[in-house]
Amino acid sequence: MWIFRRYILLVLWLAIADFLFAQEPDTSFTSLNEIVVSAKPVLDYKSQTKPLSSLDEYMEKMTNVGLIKRGNYAWEPMLNSMASERIAVTIDGMHIFGACTDKMDPVTSYVEVSNLKEINVSSGQSGASSRPSIGGSVDLVRNCHEYTSSGWSGAVNFGAESNASLVSAGAKVKYANHLFFTEANFMFRNADNYKAGKNTLVNFSQFTKHNASLTAGVKVAESQTLTASLIVDNATNIGYPALPMDVSLARAFITSLEHTAKAISPAIEAWNTKVYFNTLKHIMDDTKRPNVAIHMDMPGNSETYGLLSNAIVNVKKHKFIFGISGYYNRSLAEMTMYPKNPLEKPMFMFTWPDIRTLYLGLNTKDHWMINAHHHxxxxxHAGFQQNKIADEKGLQSMEIFYPKASPTKNRFLYGLQAGYTFEKNGFEVTFGSGYGERAPSVSEGYGFYLFNSFDKYDYIGNPDLKNEKSVDANVGFVYRNNKVKVNVNGNYFHIFNYIIGAINPALSPMTIGATGVRQYTQLPFAQIANANLELSYKPIWNLAFKGLFSYSYGTDNKQAYLPLIRPFSFRFNVNYTIKSFDFEVATEGAAKHYAYSENYGETATSAYAILNLSAGYKLLLPQYQLYVKVGVENIADTYYTTYADWNHIPRRGRNFFVSLSFVFDKTNRCH
Ligand SMILES: [Cu+2]
Structure with missing residues (x-):
């Protein structure tokens, strides 16, 4: 705890130091939205250090977001030190469930920066609407469009990086008139094996990705529109150096049809209704690995059908949102093991025995502007969830461990939250609290011998798990004027019935090399706390300093550390602009991760710091714009690994990059 106390002292000291040179209030920093804790524009050529970064690289720079890396592709997002099971990741509110039992394909791996306008992150229950979660939600917001007579516009992007010979290339074309719009974009990325610091080659870290997206909208009446959207993402030959297997194919087909009606009556501002469908295919591959003890085929599939409908209603000083949300998901994964002796029969089993999940929920929110200073x-929200084991053989295999297992399980899930904001003269104070519940994930409920290469145990799901419940609290303080911004915020989660795997010594593992078997069970409670301090200082208009410091803490009911909790980390950058050029010096690092979870196979991670430099040039003409960026990341070629690198796989070493963007756009911005 001593470092935590020291951190709080540091936070206070820095906050006080910044007040001393704080001046007159101003609104040069955009105000914090009451619901969205942080929203970050994605493909913003002007402000991004590396405009063609992957979506993962963008997310890594967001407050409270961490990413678990199993290689150079498809990092798994964590929010408030909680991973996939405890957070809701959606695309424009649509639910998509990964098709991999080993979490090789988080939702974020199926979209591209070019598909998105921004990423909305809400902590705890504050954003929970269309799906129950504990840690919060991440919504990837797609590009939006306005019906204006802007005609044709578009962009061509190209990026190259020295490390892993990474190439990114993309193009976007848009057309809009006052009745119709369409946008098509395409992105290609290809990488070889990357090199970690000290010139260390990381084998099996290559990937190839193609992403195509098409959106079209039509005005069906005055202030009524119909929008159809499609994303096809196809990744092949993806290496996962931290895992014993790779992926030969990860494919997604994500589609939706949305109806929007605006200004229906003086009170009803808008009403959106969307139906959607997505299907994912995931094929793992061990054929390229040397010394495979037993060859395995492990395909996975996930299909989701969903519906969302939200109405925004203004009554006096209240802005209400009333919503319904429903989805039906089918998750199926199987494993076939081929013994070396050709006379022995292959062994087949379902690792996800055709699990059907139905969810129906209602939600309502109110933002009440009491007056200019108090909000x-x-x-x-309330929902009903039903899980069903649709495969008879799958049910029989679950019955080995749970003789009374029923093929269906019904749950009710509730959540509520309240928050208060006080704003005056550049000061903003917020606090809030919430209660939320979640159902176990498909793996936690029904997974069958899922090998976890982190702690080397085979995991077995438990269909009898109760709902996980959480009480959370958050506080935030912001001060801003035209030169300074200080943002201190923290949150705390007390999670009841915390779902985690417990060793069952009576069972023997299926996977060769596994230490034993863990069955999902529930701890009476666990607790997680996160704190952030963000400081910005702009002494003159073209010079900016920005620092971000974060710390997280997580323990179980016996005060033992939870796995994958962020140690003290920092990020600091200086930006300088002169005419059409801008320069950035950035450093990031972390203290030693000593609060690791021995029980879950974690070991200590050393402290590290790396240095990055970049320079940009922009040419802005009325008809087109040209953006050029060059830079070098990890200049010292430091060999390092962070708390979130699976099995301590080292991160990329020195990397030179260049990106070129040619944009022909007659400003068609929308909100
Ligand atoms: Cu997989």
């Missing part, structure tokens, strides 16, 4: 927001 209150609160929300409620």
């Amino acid at each position: 209150l927001n609160y929300s409620l």
